[in-house]
Amino acid sequence: MISGLVQILVFQGLGxxxxxxxxxxxxxxxxxxxxxxxFLALRTSVNASLDEVAxxxxxxxxxxxxxxxxxxxxxxxxxxxxxVAVVVALVVSVVLTIAVTALVLKALSRGSRK
Amino acid sequence: MTAQLTPGFPNIYEIWVxxxxxxxxxxxxxxxxYQIGVIAYERANRHPLANPVLIAxxxxxxxxxxxxMPYPKYFEGAQFVHFLLGTATVSLAVPIYKGLSAMRGRIVxxxxxxxxxxxxxxxxxxxxxxxxGADSAIVGGFVAKSVTAPIAMGIAERIGVSPTLTAVFAxxxxxxxxxxxxxxxxxxxxxxxxxxxxxxGVAAHGLxxxxxxSVNAEAGAYSSLAMGLHGVLGAVLIPLGARILGF
Numbered sequence: 001m002i003s004g005l006v007q008i009l010v011f012q013g014l015g016x017x018x019x020x021x022x023x024x025x026x027x028x029x030x031x032x033x034x035x036x037x038x039f040l041a042l043r044t045s046v047n048a049s050l051d052e053v054a055x056x057x058x059x060x061x062x063x064x065x066x067x068x069x070x071x072x073x074x075x076x077x078x079x080x081x082x083x084v085a086v087v088v089a090l091v092v093s094v095v096l097t098i099a100v101t102a103l104v105l106k107a108l109s110r111g112s113r114k
Numbered sequence: 115m116t117a118q119l120t121p122g123f124p125n126i127y128e129i130w131v132x133x134x135x136x137x138x139x140x141x142x143x144x145x146x147x148y149q150i151g152v153i154a155y156e157r158a159n160r161h162p163l164a165n166p167v168l169i170a171x172x173x174x175x176x177x178x179x180x181x182x183m184p185y186p187k188y189f190e191g192a193q194f195v196h197f198l199l200g201t202a203t204v205s206l207a208v209p210i211y212k213g214l215s216a217m218r219g220r221i222v223x224x225x226x227x228x229x230x231x232x233x234x235x236x237x238x239x240x241x242x243x244x245x246x247g248a249d250s251a252i253v254g255g256f257v258a259k260s261v262t263a264p265i266a267m268g269i270a271e272r273i274g275v276s277p278t279l280t281a282v283f284a285x286x287x288x289x290x291x292x293x294x295x296x297x298x299x300x301x302x303x304x305x306x307x308x309x310x311x312x313x314x315g316v317a318a319h320g321l322x323x324x325x326x327x328s329v330n331a332e333a334g335a336y337s338s339l340a341m342g343l344h345g346v347l348g349a350v351l352i353p354l355g356a357r358i359l360g361f
Contacts, residue, residue, distance in 0.1 A: 005201075012204045027268025029203035030349045033342065036207035046208055054208035057201070058327065058338060061320040062167035063148045064199045065263050065288070067140075067192035068281035069171045073178065074185050075279055078252070085246035089256060090283065093239035094290045095298050097260060097317035101231030101340075102304035105312060108223035 004049035011036040140191025147173035160328055162293040167285065167321060199264035202320075203345065209338035216308075217339065224312060228343055231316035235260035236352075239283075255279035257356065259287045261348040262319035262341050269349055273356040284319065291318020292325035307332040315340025 015032025023031060040046060046054075072079070079086055133139045150173060151166030158164035178188050189196070217224060239256040254275030258266040263284040270280035295314045304310050311333030314322040319341045327334030 008201055008204050011207075012201055015204065025272065025353055026349045027265055027272075029200040029264055029268070030346055032200075032204040033207045033210075034346065036204055037211055040207060040211040041214075046211060050205075051208060054205040057198075057205045058209060058320075058323065058334075060148075061202055062165075062324055063145070063170070064195055064202055065167060065281070065285045065320065066144050066148060066170050066174060067189055067196040068199075068263060068267065068278065069167075069285040070174045070178070070188065070192070071185060071278035072171070072282045073175045075276075075282060079282075082243075082246075082248045082252050085243050085248035086252060086283075088246060089239045089243040089248070090259075090286050090290055091294075092242055093235055093256075093260075094287050094317050095294060096238045097231050097235040098291065098295055098298045098313045099302050100234040101227045101316045102299055102302050102309055102313040104227040104230045105223050105309040106302075106304055106306075108226055109220065109306075109309070 001049055001052055004047070004051070004053035007050055008032075008036070008053060011039070137191035137194060140188050141194065143174055143177060143188070144170070144192050144195055147171075147177075162296065162325065165289050165292060165321070168289050171285070203262065203264045206338060206342040206345070209335055210342040213335050213339035216335070220308075224340075224343075227312065228316055228340060228347065231313070232260065232344060232348065232351075235317065251276060251279065255283045258348060258352055259283035260317055260319065260344065261352070262345050263288075265345040265349050269352050272353045285321065288318045288321030291322040295322060295325065296329075308336045311336035312340045316344055319344065 012029060012032040014035055015030070016028035018031045018035075019026060019028040147170040148166060151169035154169055155161075155164045155166040174188075177183075178185065236257060239259060240253055243253045243256050254273070255270070257273065257275065258269040258280050261269060261284065263281050266280050266284040267277040270277040291314060295310075295318065299310045299313060304313065307330045311326045311330070314326045314333070315337030318325075323334060323337040323341050326337035
C-alpha cells in the first residue's frame with residue numbers, strides 16, 4: 001500500500017514540476033498520469049501495491065469531489081437565477097454525449113470487426 | 115471530583131471554536147457525510163438515484179449553511195481531501211495501462227467515439243446555455259464539464275473561467291450521467307459492455323466510472339479508460355480550442 005502511494009506521489013510531483021517549468025498548458029496530474037503510464041509500459045507490469053492504491057482511489061473517487069462541489073453554495077443565487085438554462089444544458093448535454101459516443105462506437109466497430 | 119472538573123471543563127462554545135479553527139471539523143463533515151451517502155446507497159440496493167456523492171454534497175452544503183461556516187473556511191480544512199484528486203488522477207494510469215491490451219484493434223472506434231462525444235458535450239452544453247440566456251460566467255463553466263473534475267479545474271484556470279463553477283458542473287454531469295446512462299444506452303440499443311462503459315466514461319468521468327464498476331467490471335475498465343483519455347486529450351485540446359475560438 002505505502003510503496004504504491006509513494007510511486008504515485010513521486011509521479012504526481014514530477015508532473016507538477018514539468019507543468020510548472022516546461023508545459024504550462026497541461027495540468028500537472030495529467031503529466032503525472034502520462035509519465036506513470038510510460039513507466040508501466042516500460043516495466044510491462046503493475047506491482048500489487050500500486051494496483052491496490054489505484055483501485056482504492058477509483059472506488060472512492062467520488063469522495064474526493066465533495067469539497068470542490070460544495071462550492072455550489074457560493075454560486076447558489078447565481079445558479080438559481082439561471083436554473084432553467086443550467087439544468088437543461090446539463091441534462092441534454094449528458095444524454096447527447098452518451099448517445100453519440102455509444103452510436104459512434106456501435107457504427108464503427110460493426111464495420112471494422114464483426 | 116465534580117467540583118474539580120467543572121470549573122476547568124471547557125464549555126461547548128469553546129470546544130466549538132477550537133474545532134472549527136482546525137481542519138478537523140471540515141474533514142469530519144466531509145468524510146461523515148460521504149459515509150452516510152455510502153450507507154444510503156447500499157440500503158437503496160445501489161439505485162442510481164441514491165448517489166452517495168450527491169447525498170454527501172447536499173449534507174455538507176446544508177450543514178455549512180446552517181452553522182454559518184463560509185465556504186472558503188470549509189475548504190481550508192477539506193483541502194486535504196481535495197488535494198488527493200490530483201493523486202487519484204495520476205493513479206488512473208493503472209486502469210488505462212490494464213485496458214490498453216484490450217484496446218488493441220479497437221483504437222480507431224474508441225478514439226473517434228471519444229472525439230465525437232467530447233465535441234458533443236461541449237457544443238451542446240455551451241450552445242444550450244447560451245441559447246437559454248445564461249451569462250458568460252455560467253457558459254464558461256460548461257466548457258470542461260465532461261472532463262474529470264481535477265483536470266477540468268486545471269483547464270478552467272487555464273482558459274480563465276471559474277474552477278469552482280466548473281467543478282460544480284463537472285460533478286453534476288457525473289451524477290446525471292451515472293443516473294441516466296442505463297436508460298440512454300438502452301434507448302440507443304448499445305449492448306456490448308465495453309461500448310456502454312466507454313460511453314459512460316466519456317460523458318460522466320469519475321462518477322460514471324464508479325457507477326460502471328458497480329454494474330460490470332469490463333464496463334468499469336473501459337469507462338476509466340475513457341475518462342483518462344478524455345482527461346488527457348481535453349487538457350491539451352480544450353485550451354487550444356478556446357484560444358482559437360477566442361473564449
